[in-house]
Amino acid sequence: DVKVTQSSRYLVKRTGEKVFLECVQDMDHENMFWYRQDPGLGLRLIYFSYDVKMKEKGDIPEGYSVSREKKERFSLILESASTNQTSMYLCASSFDPNMNTEAFFGQGTRLTVV
Amino acid sequence: EDKVVQSPLSLVVHEGDTVTLNCSYEVTNFRSLLWYKQEKKAPTFLFMLTSSGIEKKSGRLSSILDKKELFSILNITATQTGDSAVYLCAVATNSGYALNFGKGTSLLVTP
Numbered sequence A: 001d002v003k004v005t006q007s008s009r010y011l012v013k014r015t016g017e018k019v020f021l022e023c024v025q026d027m028d029h030e031n032m033f034w035y036r037q038d039p040g041l042g043l044r045l046i047y048f049s050y051d052v053k054m055k056e057k058g059d060i061p062e063g064y065s066v067s068r069e070k071k072e073r074f075s076l077i078l079e080s081a082s083t084n085q086t087s088m089y090l091c092a093s094s095f096d097p098n099m100n101t102e103a104f105f106g107q108g109t110r111l112t113v114v
Numbered sequence B: 001e002d003k004v005v006q007s008p009l010s011l012v013v014h015e016g017d018t019v020t021l022n023c024s025y026e027v028t029n030f031r032s033l034l035w036y037k038q039e040k041k042a043p044t045f046l047f048m049l050t051s052s053g054i055e056k057k058s059g060r061l062s063s064i065l066d067k068k069e070l071f072s073i074l075n076i077t078a079t080q081t082g083d084s085a086v087y088l089c090a091v092a093t094n095s096g097y098a099l100n101f102g103k104g105t106s107l108l109v110t111p
Helices: none
Strands: A004-006 A010-013 A019-025 A031-038 A042-051 A054-057 A064-070 A073-078 A087-094 A109-113 B003-007 B010-014 B019-026 B030-038 B044-049 B056-058 B061-066 B071-076 B085-093 B105-110
Touching: A004 A087, A010 A019, A019 A031, A019 A087, A019 A109, A031 A064, A031 A073, A042 A064, A042 A073, A042 B085, A054 A064, A073 A087, B003 B085, B010 B019, B019 B030, B019 B085, B019 B105, B030 B071, B044 B056, B044 B061, B044 B071, B071 B085
Parallel strands: A010 A109, B010 B105
Antiparallel strands: A004 A019, A019 A073, A031 A042, A031 A087, A042 A054, A064 A073, A087 A109, B003 B019, B019 B071, B030 B044, B030 B085, B056 B061, B061 B071, B085 B105
16 A cells, blocks of 8 residues: 655644654655645645655745655755744655656644744 | 636535536646545545546546546535545646646535
């Protein structure tokens, strides 16, 4: 069974803290993505990576960075958490786009910044 | 700018009803359209559509794509309370790696 695992289901952090969200996939996928999901706004792409050490900005990268040191792991970093980063964060992975397969999602991390 | 629009945004029906969810898109270099179901956790994959007019079916769910009119519908017949979820439509293009998502349709099926 394919698996995308996010390290935490729920997190509460203080404003100004540095926050790490971890995502691991066991499907040997090339591509990995971080989305945030907010009511009324849907899923918005923060960053993605198409290979180890490669990263590309998505639609809303401000206030975030990412790291992909190993193929199976993609980390999202909030350098200095702010209350407007309270959201549901979803990690996803997929094969190379030329294979035209679906993306698989992790269970999500609900982050609250107080 | 690529755009994916879902309608309605929310819907309440009674068990046994049939529902139709809509997804229209305006993207460059269309590759495929995908439907996901999201209960209170990870979105789970339902269908991928790449060709016009070919219906994909899984149990009481079915979906079809119209590449000329740039839309897709997801049908659910004989709805059950377990169908209550947010249904997400996403489009993949040949010019990018990531999926472009609509805002979702929140479906509530009441007993």
